[in-house]
Amino acid sequence: MKFILFLIAAFAVYAIIENKFLLTVRHENLGGGVRIAHISDIHKRRFGSGNSRICEKVRQEKPDMIFVTGDLISRYETDLSMAEATLKGLSDIAPVYMIFGNHEQDISGKLKAELSAIAGKCGVVLLRNDSAEITVKGRRFTVCGLEESLEVYIVNGSYKNLKELKKADVTELIGDRPDGEVLLLAHNPFFGEAYAEWGADYTFSGHVHGGVVRLFGIAMLSPERKFFPKNAKGVYDLGGKKLLVSAGLGKLRLFNPPEIVIYDI
DSSP states (O other), rough: OOOOHHHHHHHHHHHHHHHOOOOEEEEEEOOSOOOOEEOOTTOOOOGGGGGGGHHHHHHHHHOOEEEESSSOOTTOOOOOHHHHHHHHHHTSOOOOOEEEEEEETOOOOHHHHHHHHHHHHTTEESSEEEEEEEEEEEEEEEEEOOOOOGGGGGTTBBBSOOOOOOOHHHHHHHHHHOOEEEEEEEGGGHHHHHHHHTTOOOEEEEESGGGEETTTHHHHHHHOOOOOOOOOSSSEEETTTTEEOOOOOOOBSSSSOEEEEEEEO
């Protein structure tokens, strides 16, 4: 009995440490000289004043670009001061491109406008079904930001009968694939095949929180309460196109530490 209580106590201590203090940097070398830092799904999690721990770890990696792929805030937040501090800290490091996740989509129009204004004030490029061009180390990229319908996440308060995205839906939202190298920011990774078919060379996603709990490297649960979700964390090759999924930083998690992902492409 004492041993069982010890295991429970040790397990609880680890869970607290992982959720409150651990912050990892995961590196993915995809064979190139352009470095991208990927931040996703911070929600209400705080890593130091103004998320200074996140910013400092990103700064140490010396990225050429920083991508924030949604759920910077949670839907019930009304104070955007932490979001502003985070975006300001990141934009002092490198150009920042950002999209809205399902939580930003679910806030009021007034808060959306306020968050958009904050992004602009911080020099962050907020992409809502549009794109921007950037040249890095002689390579010209088009960064596209997809904002899917909220119905791919929830319908009438239910996770049943969710809308699915196809290539045609992506085209309808953001147009035909631009020329050159295309980097797509798309919060939801479940439609990776559609993004690849549309033509994104690299798609950056989050949303799944790595599967919340990971056992033996297997994702256990999605935000839609589905077991063993696909495309939960890591690099996926989809016919030569890459889907790059961050496990994110916020929400309760287990054996799945909060992470910043660094890609060399």
